[in-house]
Amino acid sequence: xxxxxxxxxxxxxxxxxxxxxxxxxxxxxxxxxxxxxxxxxxxxxxxxxxxxxxxxxxxxxxxxxxxxxxxxxxxxxxxxxxxxxxxxxxxxxxxxxxxxxxxxxxxxxxxxxxxxxxxxxxxxxxxxxxxxxxxxxxxxxxxxxxxxxxxxxxxxxxxxxxxxxxxxxxxxxxxxxxxxxxxxxxxxxxxxxxxxxxxxxxxxxxxxxxxxxxxxxxxxxxxxxxxxxxxxxxxxxxxxxxxxxxxxxxxxxxxxxxxxxxxxxxxxxxxxxxxxxxxxxxxxxxxxxxxxxxxxxxxxxxxxxxxxxxxxxxxxxxxxxxxxxxxxxxxxxxxxxxxxxxxxxxxxxxxxxxxxxxxxxxxxxxxxxxxxxxxxxxxxxxxxxxxxxxxxxxxx
Ligand SMILES: [Zn+2]
Numbered sequence: 165x166x167x168x169x170x171x172x173x174x175x176x177x178x179x180x181x182x183x184x185x186x187x188x189x190x191x192x193x194x195x196x197x198x199x200x201x202x203x204x205x206x207x208x209x210x211x212x213x214x215x216x217x218x219x220x221x222x223x224x225x226x227x228x229x230x231x232x233x234x235x236x237x238x239x240x241x242x243x244x245x246x247x248x249x250x251x252x253x254x255x256x257x258x259x260x261x262x263x264x265x266x267x268x269x270x271x272x273x274x275x276x277x278x279x280x281x282x283x284x285x286x287x288x289x290x291x292x293x294x295x296x297x298x299x300x301x302x303x304x305x306x307x308x309x310x311x312x313x314x315x316x317x318x319x320x321x322x323x324x325x326x327x328x329x330x331x332x333x334x335x336x337x338x339x340x341x342x343x344x345x346x347x348x349x350x351x352x353x354x355x356x357x358x359x360x361x362x363x364x365x366x367x368x369x370x371x372x373x374x375x376x377x378x379x380x381x382x383x384x385x386x387x388x389x390x391x392x393x394x395x396x397x398x399x400x401x402x403x404x405x406x407x408x409x410x411x412x413x414x415x416x417x418x419x420x421x422x423x424x425x426x427x428x429x430x431x432x433x434x435x436x437x438x439x440x441x442x443x444x445x446x447x448x449x450x451x452x453x454x455x456x457x458x459x460x461x462x463x464x465x466x467x468x469x470x471x472x473x474x475x476x477x478x479x480x481x482x483x484x485x486x487x488x489x490x491x492x493x494x495x496x497x498x499x500x501x502x503x504x505x506x507x508x509x510x511x512x513x514x515x516x517x518x519x520x521x522x523x524x525x526x527x528x529x530x531x532x533x534x535x536x537x538x539x540x541x542x543x544x545x546x547x548x549x550x551x552x553x554x555x556x557x558x559x560x
Contacts, residue, residue, distance in 0.1 A: 200233040220258075221276030227259040227296075257300040265297040265310075272308060274299065282308060291316065303393035320480035323419060325539050328482075332419040333538075335531025337491070337523050338426065338468070340459045344410060345523035347531040352413065355406045356462050364402070368395050407468045411475040418481055421472065422534030424488035424526075428466055432457045484534045491529040492522065 189197050197205070204226055211217045217225065235247040266273040270284045274297075288310070295311035335347035343354040355361045375388030414421060435453050438446040469483075476483050492511075494501045500515035511525040512518075520528070535541075 198233070199236065200229055203229050203232075219276075221260070221264075221274075223261045223264060224258045224276065227261060228255075231259070256302075257298055259299075260297045262293070262295050265294060267294065267310075288312065289314065303390065303397040320478065322477075322480050322482050328419040328538060328540065330535060330540055332417065333422065333531060333535060333540075334414060334418050334420075335422045335527040335529070335534060336414065337424065337526040337530055338463070338465045339523055340456075340463055342523055343463060343468075344414065345521070345527045346414070347524065347527040349521070349524055351521075351523070352410055354463060355403065356459070361399075361402070364395070364399050368392070368399065371395055403462075403464060404467070404471075407464070407471045408475070410468065411472040414472055415475050415479060415481055420482050420484065420534070420538065421476060422484045422486060422530050423469060424491060424530050425485040426465060426488065428460065432460055482538075484537055486530055486533040486537060488530070491533070492526045494529050496525065496528045496532060 188195055189201065207217075207222070207225055207229075232247065235244070238244045239246055260275065264275050267288070268279075271279050271281050273279050289312070292312040292314045295313050297311070298309045300307045300309065333347075337345040339345060339354075341354060341357065342351045344352040346352070356365070371388065371392045375385060375392050378385035378388050435448040435450045438448045440446045473483050490501050493503055493505050495505060495511075495513035495515060495518055497518040498513065498516040500513055502514055504514050505511055506522050509522055511520045511522040
């Protein structure tokens with residue numbers, strides 16, 4: 165494939181029909197090379213043609229091809245978009261295979277680079293084997309993440325139906341203002357409303373503005389944008405820390421966790437344009453939607469659920485996702501479904517008068533649905549109420 169600039173086969177698209185490289189191998193069972201094998205066998209030729217590839221450790225090159233292979237297989241399964249071509253300055257990470265990297269206190273040996281010192285951010289337990297090692301470049305420096313395995317620690321089996329007591333099951337409703345509303349009436353607030361987070365968001369806005377008015381291509385612009393990037397990094401770190409804490413709170417004293425199966429991409433979609441007779445467009449609420457989309461991105465529900473799944477797996481807690489249909493409109497007492505049941509922050513059933521905090525009520529419905537999926541009869545449960553005072557109820 166020919167292209168302008170740094171044409172690099174590692175970063176070009178691979179055809180799944182093996183049009184790149186020699187297609188056959190000696191194996192009689194599967195005589196065709198996979199895209200990865202074809203490209204990997206091309207590496208020596210590549211090194212001859214572009215000598216700077218020789219400076220890169222050979223397993224790192226192979227791992228990069230593997231990552232590309234993963235990216236393409238995800239793309240062909242329709243899970244992600246088409247992988248984007250990258251030039252070498254765009255690469256932010258590289259990976260070593262197991263058995264390559266050595267550790268000695270706060271020194272690490274990276275093949276092709278040598279011994280390097282690193283800041284030991286957390287103690288590494290003894291008696292483990294080092295799996296793959298990834299080196300990443302971030303806005304505030306280089307980071308190395310070590311994947312370690314200890315075979316003496318057995319994997320905990322996931323709890324089955326008989327080990328789960330319905331009182332210790334938590335239904336969780338994800339939201340923007342209240343990050344997680346739990347079916348037992350507890351609420352975990354969104355840190356975006358927190359003083360520190362608000363200050364960070366304001367600082368980010370100021371830095372972005374000051375960076376964007378700098379002269380294009382200038383050194384000052386570059387410096388300003390690196391400041392923006394480092395603040396982004398900080399914010400992402402503190403959000404991630406908050407998510408880990410939330411995951412800990414949710415999994416403590418719990419037998420099973422139930423979430424709604426959210427279509428986050430669908431929720432963030434743009435509003436449909438509204439045409440008018442004169443050929444122009446009427447306002448369709450997109451500017452308000454943009455703010456909501458940003459809030460959805462900031463809450464990072466997908467990231468949160470991934471972390472919860474990691475923490476839950478450690479104690480064998482099953483994490484179940486249920487269909488969210490009508491969970492905010494349904495009365496858990498008499499099963500009456502109506503859009504009028506929900507009155508902003510409150511839930512008041514128009515049929516039987518059952519009332520609760522709207523989000524906690526949603527969480528209760530999610531829990532009921534999850535229990536059904538687990539095969540436990542949810543009808544015998546007492547209904548827990550969130551913080552709704554009679555005053556609030558009479559106000560409507
Ligand atoms: Zn009702």
